[in-house]
Amino acid sequence: MRPTPDSAGALDLSGRSRRGLLSLFPSRTRGNLADQVYAVLVRSMGIVLPLLFGFIVLRIGVAAWPAIRSFGPAFVTSTDWNPVAREFGALPFIYGTVVSSFLALAIAVPLAVGLAIFLTELAPRWLAAPVAFATELLAAIPSVVYGLWGIFVLVPFLRSAVQEPLAATLGGAIPFFAGPAYGFSMMSGAVILSIMIVPFISAVTREVLTAVPRDQREAALALGATRWEMTWQVAIPYALPGILGGAILGLGRALGETVAITMVIGNRPDIARSILAPGYTMASVLANEFSEATGDLYLSALMEVALLLFGITILVNVIAQLLVWRVSLRGGR
Amino acid sequence: MMEESLLPMETKWNPGVPGIPAPTVGASHALPEGGKQVAAGAPFAVEARSFSFWYGANQALADISLTITTRQVTALIGPSGCGKSTFLRSINRMNDLIPNTRHEGELLLEGGSVYRPDQDVVLLRRRVGMVFQKSNPFPKSIFENVAYGPRVNRLVQGRRQLEGLVERSLRQAALWDEVKDRLEKSALGLSGGQQQRLCIARALAVSPHILLMDEPASALDPIATQKIEELIYELKDQYTIVIVTHNMQQAARVSDVTAFFYLGKLVEVGRTEEIFTNPKNDQTEAYITGRFG
Ligand SMILES: Nc1ncnc2c1ncn2[C@@H]1O[C@H](COP(=O)(O)OP(=O)(O)O)[C@@H](O)[C@H]1O
Ligand SMILES: [Mg+2]
Numbered sequence A: 001m002r003p004t005p006d007s008a009g010a011l012d013l014s015g016r017s018r019r020g021l022l023s024l025f026p027s028r029t030r031g032n033l034a035d036q037v038y039a040v041l042v043r044s045m046g047i048v049l050p051l052l053f054g055f056i057v058l059r060i061g062v063a064a065w066p067a068i069r070s071f072g073p074a075f076v077t078s079t080d081w082n083p084v085a086r087e088f089g090a091l092p093f094i095y096g097t098v099v100s101s102f103l104a105l106a107i108a109v110p111l112a113v114g115l116a117i118f119l120t121e122l123a124p125r126w127l128a129a130p131v132a133f134a135t136e137l138l139a140a141i142p143s144v145v146y147g148l149w150g151i152f153v154l155v156p157f158l159r160s161a162v163q164e165p166l167a168a169t170l171g172g173a174i175p176f177f178a179g180p181a182y183g184f185s186m187m188s189g190a191v192i193l194s195i196m197i198v199p200f201i202s203a204v205t206r207e208v209l210t211a212v213p214r215d216q217r218e219a220a221l222a223l224g225a226t227r228w229e230m231t232w233q234v235a236i237p238y239a240l241p242g243i244l245g246g247a248i249l250g251l252g253r254a255l256g257e258t259v260a261i262t263m264v265i266g267n268r269p270d271i272a273r274s275i276l277a278p279g280y281t282m283a284s285v286l287a288n289e290f291s292e293a294t295g296d297l298y299l300s301a302l303m304e305v306a307l308l309l310f311g312i313t314i315l316v317n318v319i320a321q322l323l324v325w326r327v328s329l330r331g332g333r
Numbered sequence B: 001m002m003e004e005s006l007l008p009m010e011t012k013w014n015p016g017v018p019g020i021p022a023p024t025v026g027a028s029h030a031l032p033e034g035g036k037q038v039a040a041g042a043p044f045a046v047e048a049r050s051f052s053f054w055y056g057a058n059q060a061l062a063d064i065s066l067t068i069t070t071r072q073v074t075a076l077i078g079p080s081g082c083g084k085s086t087f088l089r090s091i092n093r094m095n096d097l098i099p100n101t102r103h104e105g106e107l108l109l110e111g112g113s114v115y116r117p118d119q120d121v122v123l124l125r126r127r128v129g130m131v132f133q134k135s136n137p138f139p140k141s142i143f144e145n146v147a148y149g150p151r152v153n154r155l156v157q158g159r160r161q162l163e164g165l166v167e168r169s170l171r172q173a174a175l176w177d178e179v180k181d182r183l184e185k186s187a188l189g190l191s192g193g194q195q196q197r198l199c200i201a202r203a204l205a206v207s208p209h210i211l212l213m214d215e216p217a218s219a220l221d222p223i224a225t226q227k228i229e230e231l232i233y234e235l236k237d238q239y240t241i242v243i244v245t246h247n248m249q250q251a252a253r254v255s256d257v258t259a260f261f262y263l264g265k266l267v268e269v270g271r272t273e274e275i276f277t278n279p280k281n282d283q284t285e286a287y288i289t290g291r292f293g
Helices: A005-009 A017-022 A033-071 A091-122 A125-138 A141-167 A186-211 A214-222 A227-256 A259-264 A282-289 A294-332 B007-011 B084-091 B123-125 B142-152 B158-172 B193-202 B222-235 B249-254 B270-276 B282-288
Strands: B044-057 B058-069 B073-077 B103-109 B127-131 B210-214 B242-243 B257-262 B263-270
Touching: A017 B210, A091 A125, A091 A186, A091 A227, A091 A282, A091 A294, A091 B270, A125 A214, A141 A259, A141 B158, A186 A227, A214 B127, A214 B193, A227 A294, A227 B073, A227 B142, A259 A282, A282 A294, B007 B210, B044 B242, B058 B084, B058 B103, B058 B242, B058 B257, B058 B263, B073 B084, B073 B249, B084 B103, B084 B193, B084 B210, B084 B242, B103 B210, B123 B127, B127 B193, B142 B158, B158 B193, B193 B210, B193 B222, B222 B249, B249 B270, B257 B270, B257 B282, B263 B270, B263 B282, B270 B282
Parallel strands: B073 B242, B073 B257, B127 B210, B210 B242
Antiparallel strands: B044 B058, B044 B103, B257 B263
16 A cells, blocks of 8 residues: 555655655665654644645734724725824825825836846846846845935935926926925835835846747748847747746836835825825825824724735736746746 | 958848738858859858857767758657757847857858847848747737737738738748638747647748757647648748757658758658668667667
8 A cells, every 4th residue: 555645744754755755756776764843843834834824824814804894995985094083084095005005116117127138138147146146235235224324325315316307397388297306205215226126126027038049049040030130029028027037026026125116205195196296095094003003993904904915916926927937837848 | 361352242132022921032142062153042051061069068069960851851860868959049040049059150040140149130031030949929910929929020010911911921831711700819829730730820921041940740630730830841842941840740741951960960861662662770770760878
């Protein structure tokens, strides 16, 4: 009788079960006790992590329930956030999160994809490796350091060099750029987010571009395509779903980013038409108000914001995973 | 020297009117010997003169001197790793993609030096079609696969002309009847043999002068292989074909000339029936009779 995978999960050290374990967790060394302990450990992690995930969702859901019940759908459509008056409308935060993240994406994607194309298709190796390393280092900078840099460098710079001229020139015609130039604004938040997500998008893009099979590139070149044409007409279309996945992964990070954007976005729960005006995000309101939330309903409302944020980021990440997956499947054809 | 004198002809090379599938070889060629001009249909499509090639420190080709005659099928045979692919990929400079390679000696394509410093690699590759061991259609429609070359080389004006060229190329590759009702379907839905014939059609669509095939049938079943061989037979009236194959019977069936490579060297070259019935070299004989190693 062959051991079933299930019988191998139990801590049964008989020889038969050990074979089962080994077939589940192939190891180069012969099965010994350490291997088996490790296998059991890994297995239990595999069970515990999804459980933990479910538990978190459940916990937040329960905590948010009073708010869900008292406000219903108005919670996500109302723009009034006034805890003192027990008015809780989350739309300004949803708006702030979505707009800052998509603006960040709009800035970051061309930069990151351009960088990745340069590094994989054009740059000589001696240049590509250090530049790639330096970009990836950007991802290692702590969020709060970005925030401080934002306050002291980026915001003053944006205010004087970008926002004021923009408000003075286009501001009258385009409400998007209407003054006054606050500095601490949706724009500053988006710019800092974009800098933070460039490393992720460019890393994924580089990976999928490298995964484009060599025979695809050679097919194009052999037909008389230039390097440039090969890159744009063959390599990038082939990698496109993956690049899209990278962008959505970046979006996921932007949606959840808290400290840095909280420090530069201005934290005003308004839906302003101008991106030069302050805004507020879901993550920021949680970070700012959680510790001082008085009253059960206030706390519950914040929990509902958390639940919404959680839902949005999970959705975005699932989409990203599916897209990246599709490319790697096709690459392995 | 005389290669330089060819430059104007090289750069002005015109892939021809798309309406004419048969490529017309340039007006005149300088023949290496004596450098005199000869009429169209110069006998040598490719000529290697003491050509050597290195991957880093590893020498893949040593002192190859070989002429490949126009409108004939030349088969390159030899054990794995003997440099057949390297030689083939030198002709259209596909090896440029691999870092740390170098070469010595001369390699001429229709009389012009392939590795000349001012050689326009893109123009060179337009004259040389290539079919790879593993069929590599783009993940696009059948039509778009064939249309890629004409589009990228701006060979046609307008959709009608493009459609005509695509149809003609597919017919030449003996694939038209099988795909004419599904041109907009993905090329990846075709069978392995069909995909390989699609790749041949794709290569033919830019009217190359020379078709390089690197073990084009090695991944195919016998019936698909037979179709490819019949196709090669059809195409040799119009194209110079160089085919790498591991299959002795295939070499014997499709080729006019056979060249036997061993350990990076050209051991023997001659008329195919000569090589297979009366090889001069012991190694050649050992290889073709399967008594090798
Ligand atoms: N990309 C490469 N990098 C380094 N060495 C290579 C590469 N391609 C081929 N070679 C080497 O060159 C030699 C000839 O290879 P190849 O031309 O592919 O032989 P064949 O096609 O006859 O099997 C082999 O020793 C092989 O290892
Ligand atoms: Mg080979």
